Amino acid sequence: MxxxxxxxxxxxxxxxxxxxxxxxxxxxxxxxxxxxxxxxxxxxxxxxxxxxxxxxxxxxxxxxxxxxxxxxxxxxxxxxxxxxVANTTLKHERGGLGDPNAAETRFRSIVELMKKETVNGDSLMDHPTYRDRLLKLQARMLSMKFNGMRIMSHAIREENPGLAGWIVKLQGCELNHQMASMAVDIMGELGILFEEGPYLRDGGIWQHMYMTDLGLIIGGGTAQIQKNIIGERALGLPKEPKQEQPA
Ligand SMILES: Cc1cc2nc3c(=O)[nH]c(=O)nc-3n(C[C@H](O)[C@H](O)[C@H](O)COP(=O)(O)OP(=O)(O)OC[C@H]3O[C@@H](n4cnc5c(N)ncnc54)[C@H](O)[C@@H]3O)c2cc1C
Missing domain, CATH: 2.40.110.10 (Butyryl-CoA Dehydrogenase, subunit A, domain 2)
Known part of the structure; x- marks a missing residue:
């Protein structure tokens, strides 16, 4: 029972x-x-x-x-x-949470948003600070995409992807959150609106994703725990000191 x-x-x-x-x-x-x-x-x-x-x-x-x-x-x-058994289940959950295809779709939506939004009449796409931020996100999104291809190649050869597999959850979830954060910033003060309202942009979806993705950095294993796993299991760094168990 x-x-x-x-x-x-x-x-x-x-x-x-x-x-x-x-x-x-x-x-x-x-x-x-x-x-x-x-x-x-x-x-x-x-x-x-x-x-x-x-x-x-x-x-x-x-x-x-x-x-x-x-x-x-x-x-x-x-x-x-x-x-x-749980570790096997978690491997699938973590891979799904950091899906690089979903990150690419999100990145494309941000590009569209930047083309649409303006500051003092100028397109945000021509704003150097935002452009710089967009390119940094693009570089990370593409590196996750190619990392995903590397994992797929390993899977086809029935090999363990090693480090390439361990980083997906950490990098993918943090990237998604940073993209949502950028979308909120692109929309200025209107970006933080959600639920119903006349000034709501994109149905408030970006604000919702910003909040939700903070949770996904925790769910399925927190970012800190992912870093420990990457350090210990993938990079072979010394193990974190364990607390002494009461006798
Ligand atoms: C969106 C979401 C969905 C979830 N879905 C489910 C679900 O369906 N089923 C389910 O069972 N659970 C679910 N969870 C729970 C989730 O698995 C846990 O919240 C998560 O594993 C963290 O555990 P904890 O909350 O006990 O945090 P704790 O382990 O108490 O951690 C608290 C803080 O301390 C840090 N920390 C802890 N240990 C270390 C360490 N050794 N080194 C460095 N930092 C450390 C953590 O990173 C964190 O910042 C979900 C959580 C979220 C946010």
Missing amino acids: VNGQKIWTSNAQNSEWMFCLVRTEPDAPKHQGISYLLLRMDTPGIDARPMKQMNGDSSFNEVFFTDVRVPKNQIVGKRGDGWF
Whole structure:
């Protein structure tokens, strides 16, 4: 039986299934003794409660589990091997969050926005400061695109992409946020408007993305944790000192 509570579960209120990592062997070492369970959301004892986010949405949930019974065949992998399964799932999640094609689409929208917006009657496209910022973002967007191609070449050859794979989440999510930030700046004071209003530009989507993307720098593993992983696993730097465990 599962008893407990977890927070930040995206879209739990609309889902038919969820996966959850639960500690099934409390005496096993930290990364062992965790099992990866699939749960139907209509199982008795599961209660998902949405929370308000700073982007105005309520897609996050706090999920409560009270005496939830789970059939054995809903364990993914072996009992106690959940950490291993979760790392595989995370690899896909992190790759998706930093998708370079989505970054390229976003970059093209910013180019269109810059052509449209003006300062003192001049197109922002001719403004040296904005142009410089745009080119820096373009360079990063293109490097992510070519990095994505490198990962694809490795996948075709069934090779591990190594560093090329580890950087996607960190670089992709930060780039997306910087692009949203630039779009907000391009629109000046009107860029910070959202919801309904006569002066709203592009339906307030850029402001919404700016807020949402801050969350995506955290979700799926924070930027700081990604840097630790890149340093330790991809670059072979010394490991971060660990806190001593109480005896
Ligand atoms: C948009 C979004 C969607 C999410 N969706 C889900 C979901 O569907 N399911 C789910 O289970 N969870 C979800 N989460 C939760 C998410 O996985 C966690 O918020 C995230 O992993 C960070 O963990 P934490 O909140 O416990 O932060 P903490 O681990 O408490 O970190 C707090 C701060 O300390 C820093 N920090 C912590 N440890 C170190 C270290 N060793 N070195 C340097 N800095 C460190 C972190 O980078 C961070 O800035 C989501 C979160 C967001 C924002």
